Amino acid sequence: MRKIEGDLVARNIRLVIVAGRFNELIVNALVQGARDYLQRHGVNAKEVDVIMVPGAFEIPLATKTALNGGSYDAAICLGAVIRGDTPHFEYVAGQCAAGLQKVQLETGKPAVFGVLTTDTVDQAMNRAGGKSGNKGAEAAAVALEMVNLLRTLED
Secondary structure, three states: OOOOOOOOOOOOHHHHHHOOOOOHHHHHHHHHHHHHHHHHOOOOOHEEEEEEEOHHHHHHHHHHHHOOOOOOOOEEEEEEEOOOOOHHHHHHHHHHHHHHHHHHHHHHHOEEEEEEEOOOOHHHHHHHEEOOOOOOHHHHHHHHHHHHEEEEEHH
């Protein structure tokens, strides 16, 4: 039996970070975490673009457009949706996740879900570089691994 998995080595890889500006302080920390992780793993900063959209709901469309352009191997999708007093949270978070799943199945390229869905601002801050790590960095790791895995599977 052969075990197939991707590694975390950057080999001629072009990435896009698509991030929602809503909850900007948190999202900026996620973006910085992703950029730092990629740099530490050998991704040239010139090979990473950042696209900012108004909020998490807009991330799937921008991601699909970027990935369909052909020059990106994967998208790292970052945002922060924090529960409020209305059902808005469920609509935005759920549709963002479903939209990104559809994007990756349609494009055949990873659209990594790094959108925080938390109950409080404190929980979001903890996941954007606080005591729970940085989910932006984790999403960057997933992007590298998936690009390399898909390349292995295509060979």
